[in-house]
Amino acid sequence: MKWDEFFVTGDPLIYGADVSIVLTMAGILFYMTRYKKWKWLWTEWLTTVDHKKLGIMYIVSAVLMLFRGGVDALLMRTQLAVPEAKFLDSQHYNEIFTTHGTIMIIFMAMPFLIGIINVVVPLQIGARDVAYPYLNAVSFWTFFIGAMLFNISFVIGGSPSAGWTSYMPLASNELSPGPGQNYYLWGLQIAGIGTLLTGINFLVTILKMRAPGMTLFRMPMFTWSSLVTMVIIIFAFPILTVALALMSFDRLFGSHFFTLQGEGMDMLWANLFWLWGHPEVYIVILPAFGIFSEIISTFSKKTLFGYKAMIWSMLLIAGYSFLVWVHHFFTMGSGAAVNSVFSITTMAIGIPTGVKIFNWLFTMYRGKIQFTTPMLWSLGFIVNFVVGGVTGVMLAMAAADYQYHNTYFLVSHFHYVLIAGTVFGCFAGLIYWYPKMFGYKLNERIGKWVFWLFTIGFNVCFMPQYFLGLDGMPRRVYTYSEESGWGPLNMVSTLGGFMMGIAFLVLVYNMYYSFRFAKRETTGDAWDGRTLEWSTPSAMPPFYNFAKIPEVTGLDHFWRQKQAGKVEKLTAKDIKKIHMPSNSGVPFIMGSFFFVLGFGFVFDWMWMAILGGIGVIGTLIYRSFEYDDGYYVSVEEVLETEKISK
Amino acid sequence: MAHAETHDPNTPLEYRSEVGRLNILGFWIFLGAEVALFATLFATYMVLTHRIADGPALGELFEVKSLLIQTFLLLTSSFTCGLAVHEMRRHNVKGLMLWMIITLGLGLGFLYFEIQEFLHFIHEGANIGTSAAWSGFFVLVGTHGAHVTFGIFWVTMVLIQVAKRGLTPATSAKVFITSLYWHFLDVVWIFIFTAVYLMGMVMHHG
Ligand code: HEM
Ligand SMILES: [Cu+2]
Numbered sequence: 125m126k127w128d129e130f131f132v133t134g135d136p137l138i139y140g141a142d143v144s145i146v147l148t149m150a151g152i153l154f155y156m157t158r159y160k161k162w163k164w165l166w167t168e169w170l171t172t173v174d175h176k177k178l179g180i181m182y183i184v185s186a187v188l189m190l191f192r193g194g195v196d197a198l199l200m201r202t203q204l205a206v207p208e209a210k211f212l213d214s215q216h217y218n219e220i221f222t223t224h225g226t227i228m229i230i231f232m233a234m235p236f237l238i239g240i241i242n243v244v245v246p247l248q249i250g251a252r253d254v255a256y257p258y259l260n261a262v263s264f265w266t267f268f269i270g271a272m273l274f275n276i277s278f279v280i281g282g283s284p285s286a287g288w289t290s291y292m293p294l295a296s297n298e299l300s301p302g303p304g305q306n307y308y309l310w311g312l313q314i315a316g317i318g319t320l321l322t323g324i325n326f327l328v329t330i331l332k333m334r335a336p337g338m339t340l341f342r343m344p345m346f347t348w349s350s351l352v353t354m355v356i357i358i359f360a361f362p363i364l365t366v367a368l369a370l371m372s373f374d375r376l377f378g379s380h381f382f383t384l385q386g387e388g389m390d391m392l393w394a395n396l397f398w399l400w401g402h403p404e405v406y407i408v409i410l411p412a413f414g415i416f417s418e419i420i421s422t423f424s425k426k427t428l429f430g431y432k433a434m435i436w437s438m439l440l441i442a443g444y445s446f447l448v449w450v451h452h453f454f455t456m457g458s459g460a461a462v463n464s465v466f467s468i469t470t471m472a473i474g475i476p477t478g479v480k481i482f483n484w485l486f487t488m489y490r491g492k493i494q495f496t497t498p499m500l501w502s503l504g505f506i507v508n509f510v511v512g513g514v515t516g517v518m519l520a521m522a523a524a525d526y527q528y529h530n531t532y533f534l535v536s537h538f539h540y541v542l543i544a545g546t547v548f549g550c551f552a553g554l555i556y557w558y559p560k561m562f563g564y565k566l567n568e569r570i571g572k573w574v575f576w577l578f579t580i581g582f583n584v585c586f587m588p589q590y591f592l593g594l595d596g597m598p599r600r601v602y603t604y605s606e607e608s609g610w611g612p613l614n615m616v617s618t619l620g621g622f623m624m625g626i627a628f629l630v631l632v633y634n635m636y637y638s639f640r641f642a643k644r645e646t647t648g649d650a651w652d653g654r655t656l657e658w659s660t661p662s663a664m665p666p667f668y669n670f671a672k673i674p675e676v677t678g679l680d681h682f683w684r685q686k687q688a689g690k691v692e693k694l695t696a697k698d699i700k701k702i703h704m705p706s707n708s709g710v711p712f713i714m715g716s717f718f719f720v721l722g723f724g725f726v727f728d729w730m731w732m733a734i735l736g737g738i739g740v741i742g743t744l745i746y747r748s749f750e751y752d753d754g755y756y757v758s759v760e761e762v763l764e765t766e767k768i769s770k
Numbered sequence: 771m772a773h774a775e776t777h778d779p780n781t782p783l784e785y786r787s788e789v790g791r792l793n794i795l796g797f798w799i800f801l802g803a804e805v806a807l808f809a810t811l812f813a814t815y816m817v818l819t820h821r822i823a824d825g826p827a828l829g830e831l832f833e834v835k836s837l838l839i840q841t842f843l844l845l846t847s848s849f850t851c852g853l854a855v856h857e858m859r860r861h862n863v864k865g866l867m868l869w870m871i872i873t874l875g876l877g878l879g880f881l882y883f884e885i886q887e888f889l890h891f892i893h894e895g896a897n898i899g900t901s902a903a904w905s906g907f908f909v910l911v912g913t914h915g916a917h918v919t920f921g922i923f924w925v926t927m928v929l930i931q932v933a934k935r936g937l938t939p940a941t942s943a944k945v946f947i948t949s950l951y952w953h954f955l956d957v958v959w960i961f962i963f964t965a966v967y968l969m970g971m972v973m974h975h976g
Contacts, residue, residue, distance in 0.1 A: 255792050320803055328796045358799060362807035370814065370909065379898045379905035380823075381814065387821035388902040392814065399810075748927055751940070 129302075132279050135216065137199075142279055171707040173257040174667050175242045178264045180561055182239025183554065185268055189232040190628070192275065196224035198625055201585075205618035207606045217602035218285035219304070223278070225288030229408065230312060231271040233542065236550040237411040238267075238322055241350045244557055245326060247657035247665060248344045250335025250674045255328040257705040258747075263318040263325065265715030270315025273722045277307035281726065284308040287600065289401070290371070292382035292393040297375050303726045306375065310722035313368045316361055323357030326350060335656070337676035341435075344655040345421075345428055348435055349414025352442045353407055359446070360403035367396035376728065394456065398449035406445040409541070410438060412549025413480060416502045419556055420484050422653055423499040424491025427680055430483040437476030444473045454522045455529045463522035470520035477513060481506060496651070497571035501552035504579045505544050512540025515590065530600070533593025536586045543582055551578075551631075559650035563663040564642040570634040574627050581623025588613040588620075654683035661694070666765045668757055672698045696768055702757040710750075714743040782859055783942040790943035797947045801954050808958055811913055812965060815906040819970070825900035828907055828966075829974025831891050837967050840883045841959065844918075847876035848956035855949045863937055866945065870929055873952065877922050884915050907966065914962060917955055924948055 132138050156162055169177060199220055203212040212220065246254055254260050277283045281303035286295035295305050330351045334343070343351075371393065373379040380386025382393040421428040428434065450458055450466035458466075484506060493499070515537040519525055528534055551574075559565050597610050604610050645663035652658075656674055657665075659682045671694055678684065685691045721736025723729075763769075784790050819828060851873045857865030888908070891897070898908040928944045935941055 256796065324796050324799050324803070327799055328792060332792060332795065358803050359806045362803050363810050366807055366810040366814070373898070373905070373909060377898055379909065380902045381818070381905050381909075385823075386899065386901045386905070387818075387823040388905070389817065389821070392817060396810065396814070745927060748944075749931065751935075 130280060132282050137216075138279060145279065166709070167707065170712050171261075171709045173261045173705050173707055173711075175246050175254050175257065175260060176561065176665070176667075178260055179239045179242030179244075181264060182235045182242060182267070183561075185271060186232050186236035186239060186550070187632075189227050189235070189271060193224050193227040193232055194625060194628060196220045196227070198621055200224065201618040201621040203602060204604075204614050206615065207604055207608070207611045209603060212602060214602045215285060218287075218600075219283040221600060222284050222287050222308075223274075226274065226284075226308065226312070227271075228542075229288065229404065230315060231267075231274065233408040233546045233550070234319065234404075235267055235271075237353075237408060237546070237553075238319075240415065240550070240553045240557065241326060241353075241411060243561055244553075244657055245347050245350050246329065246333070247560070247660070247669055248347050248655050249330060249333060249338060250656045250670060250676065251329065251333040252669050252673070252702065253333075253705065254325055255333055256325050258708055258711065259321050259325050261708065261711035262714060263321040265711045266318030266321070266718055267315045269715040269719045269722070270311045270313070270318070273314065273719060273726070274307055274311030277304060277311075277726075281307070289397055290393075291397075292371070292374075292388075292390040293384055295371065295393075296383055306372075306726040306728075309368050309372050309375070310725050313365065313372075314718050314722050316364055316368070319357055320361045320365075323354045323361065327354040327358065330354070335674050335676050337681075341432070342676060342679050342681070345417035345431070345434060346411070346414035346655075349410045349417070349438060352438045353410045356403045356407050356410075356442050356445060360400045360407065363396060364400040364404075367393065367400065370396075372725070376725070391453075391456065394453050395449065398452045399446070401452065402449045403445040405541075406441060408546045409549075410441065412505075412546050412553075413438070415549045415553040415556070416484065416505055417487075418655065419498045419502045419552055420487050422556075422651055423494045423496055423502075424488045425494075426487055426491040427654075428483070429486035429489075430479075431679065433479055434483055437479040440476040441473060444469060444476075448473065451520055451522075451525075454525045460522075467520055467522040471517055474513065474517050474520075481510065497566070497568055497575060498552045498556040498651075500572065500575045501548045501555070504575065505548040505552070508540060508544030508548070508579070508582070512537055512544055516541065528593060530598055531593035532589040532597045532599055535599045536589035536593060539586050539589075543586075556651065557657075559645050559663060560648075560657060561664070562639075564638060564644050565650060566634050566638045567642060570630060570637060574631045574634060577630060578624055578627035581620045581625075581627055584620025585617050585624060586620070588617045592617075652686075654680045656682055658682060659691075661766060668702045668704055668762070671702075671762050671766045672700075694766060694768055696763060699759050699762045699766070699768065701759055702762060703754055704757055705754040706752050708747075708752070710743050710747050714740055717743060782946075783861075783937060783939055784858075784946040785943075787939035787943070790939050793943055794947060794950075797950060801950065804954065808910075808913070808961075811910045812961065815910045815966065818902040818906040819973075821902035822904075823901035825904060826894065826896050827974055828903055829970035829972070831894050831896055832967055832971050832974075833887070833890075834971070836883055836887045836890075837963070840880050840887070841963055843876045843880040843883070844956055844959050847873045847880065848953050850876065851949050851952045855946060858937065858942055858945055861937060863932065866932065866937075867929060870925060870945075874922055874925055877918055877952075881915065881918055881922075884911070888912075911962060911966065914955065914958055917958075921948070921951055921955060925952070 131142075156165065169181065172178065199212065200217065203209050203217060242254075242260070246252070284290070284295075284300070284304040284307055286300050286305060286308075290305065290308060293299055295308075330343070330347060370379070370381040374381050374383055374388070380388035382388050382390050384390065417428055417434065448466055448470045450462060451470045454463050454466070484502075515533070519528055519534060519537055555566050555571060592610055592613050595610065597604065597608070604614075648660040648663055648665065649658045650663070656676070659674060660666075660670065674681070674692075682691075717736050717739030719736070721733050721740060724731070724733030724736055784794065822828070850869045854866050854869035854873060857869060891904075896904045898905050925948050928941070928948050932941045932945065
C-alpha cells in the first residue's frame with residue numbers, strides 16, 4: 125500500500141463525503157465543547173451498562189446506517205433510471221451494491237432489532253436488567269466498531285466490491301486486490317463477536333431472569349421470538365466466524381480453502397456463507413414477527429390468537445432455517461436430487477409462516493381495531509409480506525429458479541420480505557415503544573404520512589422489478605441498453621425509491637417535531653398495553669426498571685389486572701434496596717482496541733494488528749482482575765424516584 | 771442483577787452466588803457455540819482431505835509416536851483438572867493449586883509436541899499453503915492448539931486470583947468455568963484424534 129492510495133480520491137462524490145465528514149466532526153466537537161457535554165457523554169452513554177440506553181444506542185446507530193444504506197440505494201437507482209447512464213462507473217456501482225447489502229443486513233436490520241430487544245425484553249419479563257450487563261456493553265461496542273470499520277472503507281482504502289455474499293474466487297486477492305474485501309472480513313468478524321455475545325446474554329436473560337410466575341408459556345410473544353432468535357444466533361454465527369476466518373487466511377496467509385489453486389473449493393464458501401446466511405434471514409425476521417404480534421394484539425384489544433401455535437411455528441421455522449441453504453445456489457451445479465430436497469424443505473417453511481399470518485388475521489377478527497401508526501405498519505406488513513412470500517415459493521421451485529435466478533425478480537422478492545418484514549417491523553416497534561424510551565409519542569399525523577409515503581413508494585419501487593426480472597434483467601448490472609426495453613419500468617422503480625427516501629426524511633422530521641412539541645406522557649401506559657413493560661408508573665422506567673419485581677399469574681397479566689381494576693399500587697413498605705451493576709469504560713476501550721486490530725489487518729500492517737490485539741487481551745485481563753460487585757440503590761432513592769411518600 | 775445467595779452448605783461454592791450460577795450457565799451455552807464452530811471446521815476439513823494438489827498426502831506424514839504422546843498428555847491433563855475441581859469442592863486450596871499447576875504443565879507439554887509436529891510437517895514440505903487439505907489440517911488442529919494456549923493463560927490468571935483472594939463464590943465459579951473449558955478441549959481432541967489422525971493414517975496405509 126502506497127501512501128497516495130490511502131485516501132480514496134478522484135471522484136466528486138467521495139470529495140463531497142470527505143467534506144461532509146469533516147464538517148460533521150467539527151460541528152460535533154464544537155457543540156460538545158461549547159456546551160460542556162463531554163463528561164455527560166462519557167458518564168451517561170459511553171460507559172453505560174443500562175440495557176435501555178444500550179438499546180437506544182443500537183437504534184440510533186441503526187437509523188444512521190439506514191441512512192447510509194439508503195443513500196447507496198438511491199445512487200444505484202439513479203444510475204439505473206435510464207439506459208446507458210453515465211452517473212456511476214461499473215467499479216463504483218459494484219462497491220455500492222456491496223456496501224448497500226452488507227450494511228442493510230448486518231449493520232442496520234440486525235442492530236435495529238437487537239436494539240429493540242435490548243430496550244424491551246428485560247422490561248417484558250419483569251427483570252431489572254439482563255443477565256450480563258457488562259457483556260451487553262461489550263456487545264454494543266464491538267458491533268459499533270465493526271460498523272465504523274466497514275463504513276470508513278468508503279474514504280480510506282476503498283470499499284469491497286464482491287457483493288454482500290462475497291463469492292470466491294471473486295473475493296480473492298487476485299480478483300479483489302487491496303483493502304476493500306479486508307474491510308468486509310474484519311468489519312463483519314468484529315461485529316459478529318458482539319452478536320454472538322448478545323445471543324448468549326439474552327438467552328440466559330430470558331431463561332433465568334423472568335419475574336416469578338412467568339412460565340415459558342406465559343411469556344409475551346416478542347420475548348418468545350427473541351428467545352428463538354438467540355438460539356439461531358448461537359448456532360449460526362460461529363459458522364460465519366469460521367467462514368470469514370478461512371477467507372482471511374486465504375487472503376493473508378495464502379491458504380487454499382476457497383481458491384482454485386491448491387485444489388481449494390469455491391463452492392465451499394457458498395455453502396458456508398449460506399449455512400449462516402439463510403438462518404440470518406430468520407434472525408432479522410422472527411423478532412419482527414414478535415413485534416407485529418404485540419402490536420396487533422394490543423390494538424385489536426384481544427389476546428393473541430393461537431398463542432401456542434405461534435410458538436411452535438416459530439420453533440419449526442428456526443429448525444428449518446438450517447436446512448434450506450442450498451436454495452441460494454440451485455443453478456450452481458448441485459444436481460437434480462440435491463436441488464429437489466432443498467426445494468421441498470424451502471417450500472415447507474411456507475407452512476409455519478402461513479400459520480402465523482392466519483393467527484394475526486384471527487387476532488384482528490372481531491377485535492376493536494385502533495388504526496394507530498404501529499398498527500398501520502403491521503397491517504401493511506401482512507399485505508406486502510404475503511407478496512414476498514408467494515414469490516419466494518416461486519423461487520423455491522428449483523427448475524423455475526433457473527429462469528429467475530440472479531434477475532430482478534429475486535431482488536424484488538427479497539426486498540418484499542426484508543422491507544415489509546424487517547423494516548416495517550423496526551418502524552412499528554420503534555413507534556410503539558418510543559414512549560418507553562423517550563417519554564413521549566411520535567406525532568401520529570406525521571407518522572401516517574410517513575407510512576403512506578413509504579408504503580406506496582415501496583410498491584412503486586419494487587413491483588416493477590418483478591416484471592423486469594421476468595423480462596430477463598439480471599441483478600448486479602450497472603447499466604443496460606436502450607433496446608432491452610427495460611428503461612420505462614426502471615424509471616418508475618427509481619421514482620418509487622426516491623419516494624421512500626422522502627418518507628425517511630419525514631420520519632426524521634417527525635422525531636425532531638415530536639421532541640419539540642409532543643405532549644409528555646404522564647404514566648407508563650401510553651397505548652393501553654397488555655404486557656409488563658407498560659406497568660411501570662413513570663413514563664420512562666428508571667434505570668432499575670421495577671421498584672418491586674412484579675408477580676405474574678398468566679398471559680397478559682398486566683392487562684387482566686387492569687380489567688379487574690386491581691393494578692397494584694406500590695407502597696413504601698414494598699421498597700427494598702436494589703442491587704445494580706456499575707458503569708464501566710472498559711467495553712468502550714476494548715472496542716477501540718478492536719478497531720486498531722481490525723484496521724491493522726485491513727492494511728496488512730501486522731505491528732498495528734498486534735498492538736490492537738494486545739490491547740484487547742489487556743482489557744480482558746484487566747476486567748478479569750477487577751472485582752466490582754456493583755452497588756446498592758438505597759430505599760430513600762427508590763422512594764424518591766417512584767414519588768412514594770414514606 | 772438479582773441477588774439471591776444460597777446458603778445451603780451442600781451447594782458447591784461455585785453455585786452459591788447468583789452471578790456464579792448465571793456465568794456457569796452462560797458458559798455452557800458458549801460451549802454450544804464452540805461446538806458449532808468446531809463442527810464447521812471439521813466439516814471443512816472432511817471436504818478437503820483428499821484435495822492434496824501436488825503436495826504430500828496427510829496420512830503420509832502423520833507419526834504415531836508424537837500423536838500418542840500428545841493424546842496421553844492432554845487426556846491426563848483433563849483428569850488432573852478434574853482432581854483440581856474435586857479438591858476445590860473440599861475447600862483445599864493447596865490441592866486445587868497443585869493439580870491445576872500439573873494440568874498446566876501437561877498442557878504445555880502437549881503444546882510443545884504439537885508445535886514440534888507442525889515444524890516437522892513444514893520441514894517435510896507441508897504448510898498451510900501447500901494444498902487445500904493441509905490448509906484444512908493446520909487450521910482445524912491449529913484452532914484447537916490456539917484454544918489450549920488461551921486456556922493456559924486463562925487458568926494462570928484465575929489461579930493468581932485464587933492465590934490472592936482465596937476461594938470465594940466468585941473465584942470458585944471462575945475455576946469451575948475454566949475446568950469446563952479444559953474438558954471441552956479434551957473432547958475436541960478425541961474427535962481430532964479419530965477424524966484427522968486415525969482416518970488419515972488408515973486411508974493412507976490401509
Ligand atoms: C416465504 C419464505 C421464503 C422463501 C420460500 C424464500 C426463498 C428464497 C429463494 C429460493 C432464494 C434464492 C433465489 C435465487 O438465488 O435464485 C431467496 C433469496 C433471498 N431471500 Fe428469500 N425466501 C423466503 C423468505 C425470506 C425472508 C423472510 C427474507 C429476509 C428477511 C429473505 C431474504 C432473501 C435474500 C436477501 C435473498 C437473496 C440472496 C442472494 O443475494 O442471492 N427471504 N429466497
Ligand atoms: Cu435462504
